[in-house]
Every structure is written in structure tokens, then in C-alpha cells.
Amino acid sequence: MTQDPLQTPIQFVAGVGPKRAELLEKLELRTVADILYRLPRDVLDLTQVTPVDQLTEGPVHTVRGKVLDRESRELANRKTLSAVLLECGHKEFVRGVWFNQPWMLHKFRDYEMVLFSGKCKQFKGRWEMSHPRVQVLDADDATAHGGMLPRYSLTDGLKMHEMRRIVRKVVEEFAPLVPDPLPESYRKQEKLIGLSEAIQAVHLPANPEHYAAGRFRLIFDDLLEFQLALGLRRRAWKLRNRAPGLVASAKVDARIRRLLPFSLTNGQEQAVREICADLESGHAMHRLLQADVGAGKTVVAIYAMLVTVAAGYQAALMTPTELLATQHWQTLDRLLANSRVQRALLTGDLTAAQRRITLAGVNSGELQLVVGTQALIQKDVAFGKLGLIVIDEQHKFGVVQRAKFAGGDSLPHTLVMTATPIPRSLCLTQFGDLDLSVMKELPPGRQKIWTSRVLTEATRKKAWQFIREKLKAGRQAYIVCPRIEGTEADASALETFQRLSTHELAGFRVGLLHGQMPPAEKAAAMDAFRAGETQALVSTTVVEVGVDVPNATLMLIQQAERFGLSQLHQLRGRVGRGQFQGYCFLFTGTAEDDALERLQALEKHASGFDVAEADFQIRGPGDILGTRQHGELPLRVADLARDQDVLLLARTSAFQLVDSGTFDSPEFAPLKQQVLTRFGQLFDLAGSG
Ligand code: ADP
Ligand code: MG
Numbered sequence: 001m002t003q004d005p006l007q008t009p010i011q012f013v014a015g016v017g018p019k020r021a022e023l024l025e026k027l028e029l030r031t032v033a034d035i036l037y038r039l040p041r042d043v044l045d046l047t048q049v050t051p052v053d054q055l056t057e058g059p060v061h062t063v064r065g066k067v068l069d070r071e072s073r074e075l076a077n078r079k080t081l082s083a084v085l086l087e088c089g090h091k092e093f094v095r096g097v098w099f100n101q102p103w104m105l106h107k108f109r110d111y112e113m114v115l116f117s118g119k120c121k122q123f124k125g126r127w128e129m130s131h132p133r134v135q136v137l138d139a140d141d142a143t144a145h146g147g148m149l150p151r152y153s154l155t156d157g158l159k160m161h162e163m164r165r166i167v168r169k170v171v172e173e174f175a176p177l178v179p180d181p182l183p184e185s186y187r188k189q190e191k192l193i194g195l196s197e198a199i200q201a202v203h204l205p206a207n208p209e210h211y212a213a214g215r216f217r218l219i220f221d222d223l224l225e226f227q228l229a230l231g232l233r234r235r236a237w238k239l240r241n242r243a244p245g246l247v248a249s250a251k252v253d254a255r256i257r258r259l260l261p262f263s264l265t266n267g268q269e270q271a272v273r274e275i276c277a278d279l280e281s282g283h284a285m286h287r288l289l290q291a292d293v294g295a296g297k298t299v300v301a302i303y304a305m306l307v308t309v310a311a312g313y314q315a316a317l318m319t320p321t322e323l324l325a326t327q328h329w330q331t332l333d334r335l336l337a338n339s340r341v342q343r344a345l346l347t348g349d350l351t352a353a354q355r356r357i358t359l360a361g362v363n364s365g366e367l368q369l370v371v372g373t374q375a376l377i378q379k380d381v382a383f384g385k386l387g388l389i390v391i392d393e394q395h396k397f398g399v400v401q402r403a404k405f406a407g408g409d410s411l412p413h414t415l416v417m418t419a420t421p422i423p424r425s426l427c428l429t430q431f432g433d434l435d436l437s438v439m440k441e442l443p444p445g446r447q448k449i450w451t452s453r454v455l456t457e458a459t460r461k462k463a464w465q466f467i468r469e470k471l472k473a474g475r476q477a478y479i480v481c482p483r484i485e486g487t488e489a490d491a492s493a494l495e496t497f498q499r500l501s502t503h504e505l506a507g508f509r510v511g512l513l514h515g516q517m518p519p520a521e522k523a524a525a526m527d528a529f530r531a532g533e534t535q536a537l538v539s540t541t542v543v544e545v546g547v548d549v550p551n552a553t554l555m556l557i558q559q560a561e562r563f564g565l566s567q568l569h570q571l572r573g574r575v576g577r578g579q580f581q582g583y584c585f586l587f588t589g590t591a592e593d594d595a596l597e598r599l600q601a602l603e604k605h606a607s608g609f610d611v612a613e614a615d616f617q618i619r620g621p622g623d624i625l626g627t628r629q630h631g632e633l634p635l636r637v638a639d640l641a642r643d644q645d646v647l648l649l650a651r652t653s654a655f656q657l658v659d660s661g662t663f664d665s666p667e668f669a670p671l672k673q674q675v676l677t678r679f680g681q682l683f684d685l686a687g688s689g
Pocket of ligand 1: 262263264265268291292293294295296297298299443444546548550577
């Protein structure tokens with residue numbers, strides 16, 4: 001067996017040795033391939049440095065020089081002027097100036113080398129740049145003579161010039177040995193440079209265009225292979241998983257619609273059509289329903305479940321919380337009051353005897369419709385004839401977890417419904433192997449939920465006054481706290497409950513709901529609120545998903561800065577679900593600009609789709625889905641927040657390759673091998689090549 005030279009441990013590369021290898025290990029650089037594929041942080045472009053005697057007014061120039069002098073003073077018009085004087089050559093100087101940014105001076109140290117980029121002007125016989133872009137050069141860059149200098153992340157004890165030398169050596173020796181898995185015709189079509197050239201371009205760039213082309217190729221490959229894996233997984237699912245054809249006849253359709261208290265929106269109609277086409281296709285449905293909070297996903301799920309039951313199969317609805325399971329159960333039970341559909345609620349708080357009876361019905365197939373929590377997927381739950389599983393308000397399972405979920409051969413149709421819209425690029429990765437239905441529209445008569453940050457004591461008082469008036473007019477309010485208990489009074493639901501009952505909401509009927517109450521008490525608190533017996537409900541985020549009380553129009557969130565944007569949007573979605581205008585107050589004591597800006601995004605965006613994109617830009621992919629994005633998806637160089645455009649290109653290309661069958665031709669064999677090596681195990685792709 002021949003060794004793959006790219007897997008050579010880095011310490012065996014000439015000039016590295018065990019000591020440096022240890023330092024590189026800290027950067028997770030262990031093999032030659034690790035080095036080749038580690039993108040520089042950025043590249044310093046010294047090819048563009050203009051000598052001072054060639055500066056001109058008008059275009060943007062870059063100059064390089066040593067910091068000689070720094071000063072700050074107040075001008076007559078009360079502005080501060082800060083200036084840094086650079087020595088760029090013998091008796092050649094350029095001054096950078098900033099207005100009202102005195103802190104700029106602290107970015108510099110005397111005698112260090114920097115680059116200024118900007119437009120220059122002659123002022124009193126000297127070149128001046130106003131608000132130039134600054135790059136500080138470290139000692140190694142400062143002495144470099146021109147060229148494009150890649151800059152790498154370092155660790156203590158490893159200097160930039162050493163790192164550059166190691167990378168250069170590795171690239172010169174090994175880049176030419178890297179085989180290109182992409183067929184040439186495909187490369188031409190997608191306008192991609194060769195792989196070994198790309199690696200050289202990234203680490204030893206000749207010019208900015210060269211660097212950009214190399215970087216694009218590496219990022220594109222990374223995302224292409226990932227999307228190909230998802231494409232294969234989707235295809236395997238379809239081929240492998242024959243599923244019962246569940247046909248919704250006109251008669252069944254009419255019967256279902258008669259049960260519903262309203263007619264469907266266009267978005268719901270379209271989703272129902274797409275789902276019905278899947279159900280009757282003979283292949284297992286594997287679909288994600290994306291919609292804004294309050295768009296009416298539940299009724300779409302109910303429709304699909306009733307089609308399934310009518311066709312003689314069992315349908316199950318799984319929710320993330322008991323509250324939500326109970327609520328869906330009540331909705332279904334109400335709709336089906338006069339029908340013979342055999343149904344049951346399966347949650348964690350059934351008695352052993354109840355559970356035994358329910359499980360027997362599930363197993364025999366006698367129970368046609370089952371609603372439940374995770375309790376539904378426990379080992380002892382075996383459906384006799386499961387045709388459809390709907391997973392509601394899901395945002396915690398990533399691709400990988402679902403892969404395990406879907407282990408066996410005889411799979412039911414699966415419909416996944418999101419809790420709030422997911423940013424497009426995350427959708428194409430975390431849920432990238434699912435078919436997608438999108439409902440952008442809300443049911444008729446919904447207003448924008450009036451949303452405002454509440455920052456001061458005075459506005460707090462006004463907000464409470466407003467809430468009291470609305471409660472007197474018959475509406476209801478949620479007061480959400482980030483914690484159950486704790487030292488900070490307004491973060492704690494228990495303390496808030498105590499205080500409101502005697503202060504802000506004295507004389508009103510106030511309820512309490514949190515996750516550590518026993519299930520029966522939770523259900524009672526929710527029932528009391530739903531029935532209007534309590535007017536205000538102090539709670540934790542247990543009301544976060546799905547809870548539906550149309551008369552509740554007020555949402556007050558304490559310490560709002562502690563929540564993520566999508567979570568706040570989801571919470572806000574609890575109100576404004578009926579005929580009355582909804583209001584959301586975001587109480588916060590924070591002075592942090594970042595946090596205030598995030599909360600402002602909620603004032604600005606009404607649509608969950610817009611909120612999701614804003615959230616993604618601010619927080620990055622990591623937290624949004626409650627999964628550790630990068631731990632879970634082994635991407636080599638791509639960054640989902642940064643590389644969204646490339647992702648879209650790679651997605652389209654990958655799915656075309658898979659769906660057209662081109663990917664199965666022999667010229668793509670090396671690429672397929674690569675895809676299976678990287679993702680085969682993770683996505684359970686064995687046998688799907
Ligand atoms: P979500 O998509 O957030 O799960 P729900 O399914 O809970 O939304 O629906 C939100 C509210 O809108 C519910 O009170 C539901 O009865 C109502 N609703 C759903 N679809 C329609 C419709 N087509 N017309 C009128 N009201 C609707
Ligand atoms: Mg819902």
C-alpha cells in the first residue's frame with residue numbers, strides 16, 4: 001500500500017522538527033494536508049504600495065511608513081483633530097488625520113511600521129490622508145520587500161516569518177502532488193482554477209486576483225463536497241425508502257376541510273399540495289415546512305395526519321414540550337369531537353397503567369392518531385402501522401441527529417416544522433437534505449406586532465400603565481423572565497411573580513408558569529390562562545414555542561438582552577394571534593451597543609425571515625439552531641456566515657450533478673470517493689454511491 005504523501009505528519013517536513021510540530025499542533029495543524037488547506041487570515045498587499053513621490057490627488061493609494069509622531073488637539077469648532085505622522089522614506093512624510101476619533105492614536109506605537117490606504121491631498125506642502133484604512137505591520141512584514149504577504153493565525157512561540165517559511169516549504173514541495181478531483185470539463189463550466197494552483201495561489205499569491213481565485217476554489221470545493229453528500233443522502237432516502245402511497249381523494253379532502261374553522265391561506269394550500277404529492281408518491285416524504293411564527297403550521301400538519309389516517313395508517317405528532325403537546329391535543333380533540341378517529345396523548349406524565357394501555361394501542365395500530373413529546377421515540381414505543389410523523393417547532397436537531405433517527409429501512413413519511421424561519425444558508429446545510437416548503441404569508445387580519453425597547457424607569461412606568469389598561473379592557477399578558485429564580489429580581493420568574501402581585505399588577509389575577517413545576521401544575525396554569533381566569537402569566541421561556549392563546553395581546557420580556565433574536569421573535573409570536581393588536585415590550589437595562597442594536601432589529605423587522613437573517617449576521621451560525629455548527633459539520637475552509645454566495649452556487653451545482661446522474665459517471669469517481677471519505681459515515685451514506 002502506498003502512503004498518501006499529503007498525510008505526512010508535519011514534523012517530518014524538512015525544517016520543522018518535533019518542537020515546532022508541537023506548536024503547530026496547538027493550531028490543529030498535524031499533517032501536510034492541514035497546512036495546505038489552512039487559509040491565511042488575510043493577505044497584506046504590498047504590491048500596491050505607492051512611493052511618496054508618485055502620490056496623486058484623487059485615487060486611493062497605499063503608503064508604508066514608520067510612526068514618528070502622534071498628536072491630538074481641539075479645533076476652533078470644538079472638533080478634535082488627531083494626527084499620525086509617518087516617515088515613508090528619506091525626508092518623505094505622510095500625515096493621517098482623524099476628526100473626533102481621539103482613540104485612534106492609541107492604536108499606534110511609536111516607530112512601528114504601518115500601511116495607510118486612502119485618498120490623499122496636499123496640505124501645506126505635505127501629503128495628508130483623511131481617515132485612512134490602517135494595517136499595522138508586524139516586524140516580519142515591515143522588512144518585507146513588496147509582494148503579497150499571507151498572514152496566518154499564530155500561537156505563542158511561533159513567529160509569522162517562521163510560519164510563512166514552513167507553509168512555503170510545504171506548498172512548494174506538496175502542492176504539485178495534490179490531485180484534482182474535479183473533471184476538467186466541469187472546472188471549465190464552473191470557471192474554477194486547478195486545485196494545486198489554487199493552493200499555491202492562496203499561500204504564495206502573485207496578485208489579489210490570483211489569491212481570490214484560489215480562495216474561491218478551495219471554499220467552493222469544501223461546500224460542493226458537503227452539498228453533494230446531502231444530495232446523495234436525499235437521493236438514497238428516496239430510493240431506499242418506499243413508503244405507502246397515501247392518496248387524498250376529493251371526498252377525504254372535503255371531509256377534512258369541513259372540520260376546519262377557517263379556509264386555508266394560499267401558503268397553507270401550497271404546502272398542503274406539496275405534502276400530498278409526497279404522500280402519494282410511493283417514496284417517503286422528507287420535508288421541512290418553514291414558516292413564520294403564527295403562519296398556521298398546525299393546521300397543515302393536521303391535514304396531513306388526517307389524510308394518513310383516512311388511508312388506513314397511523315399518524316404521530318411530536319412536540320418539544322409537554323405544554324405544546326397538550327395544546328395540540330386539545331385542538332385536535334376539539335376538531336375531531338364528532339369523529340371516530342382513535343386518538344391518544346402520550347407524554348411523560350402518564351401513569352404506568354395508562355402508558356401500558358396507550359402503548360398497546362400504538363402497537364396494534366388501533367390508535368390512529370398520537371400526539372406526544374420525545375416520549376414518542378422511546379425504545380418501548382413501537383407503532384404498528386406508522387404512515388406519517390410530524391415533528392413540530394423543531395430547532396434543536398441538526399442533520400446528523402436526524403440521520404440517526406432515520407436508521408431503519410421502513411420509514412414513515414416525515415414532516416419537520418421549524419419554530420422560526422431559519423436563515424437560508426443554514427437551511428441549506430443543517431436541513432440541506434430535506435425538501436422545502438415555505439409559507440411566507442400570515443392568516444388574514446394579522447397586524448404587525450408593535451414592538452419597542454423599554455430602557456428607562458420612566459418608560460417602564462408607562463409600559464406598566466399601558467398594560468394595566470389593556471388588562472382592564474379584557475386582554476391578557478405574558479411576562480417572560482430569563483430564569484426561574486436567582487439573585488437578580490427582574491430576571492427571576494418567582495420574584496417577579498411576587499412583586500407584580502403586590503405592585504405593578506396589584507388587584508389583577510396573576511399566574512405563574514415555569515419548567516420545574518410538575519406537569520399537572522403546568523397544565524393547570526396554562527388552562528387557567530387560556531380560560532381567562534388569570535389575566536397575566538409570569539413565566540419562563542416554557543411559553544416560547546407554539547403556545548396559542550388568541551386573547552393574549554401583550555408580551556413583556558424582562559432582561560430581553562439575554563435572549564437570542566429568533567427566540568425573542570418566537571416569544572413575540574405568542575401575541576397578536578387573534579383579532580386584537582399585539583404589543584411586545586423589550587425591557588432591558590443593558591448599555592451595550594451590541595445588545596441594543598440587536599433589540600433594535602426586532603423593532604425594525606416584523607417578518608421572522610428578516611429577523612433570522614439579521615440574527616445570523618450578528619451571531620453567526622453557531623448558536624442559532626442550538627447546535628455546535630462547526631463541531632458538527634466538518635467544513636475545511638468555508639464559513640457559512642461569510643460564504644453564503646458560494647454556498648448557493650455550490651448547492652445548485654451539486655444538486656444538478658446528483659439529480660442529472662452526471663455525478664455517477666466515471667470521471668466523477670475521484671470526487672465521489674472524496675465525498676464518501678469526508679461525509680460517508682456522518683451522513684450514513686454507505687451504499688448510496
Ligand atoms: P404556527 O405556525 O406558529 O404554529 P399556529 O398553527 O399556532 O401557528 O396558528 C396560529 C393561529 O392562526 C391559530 O390561532 C390558528 O387557529 C390561526 N390560523 C391558522 N390558519 C388560519 C387561517 N387560514 N385563517 C385564520 N386563522 C388561521
Ligand atoms: Mg406551532
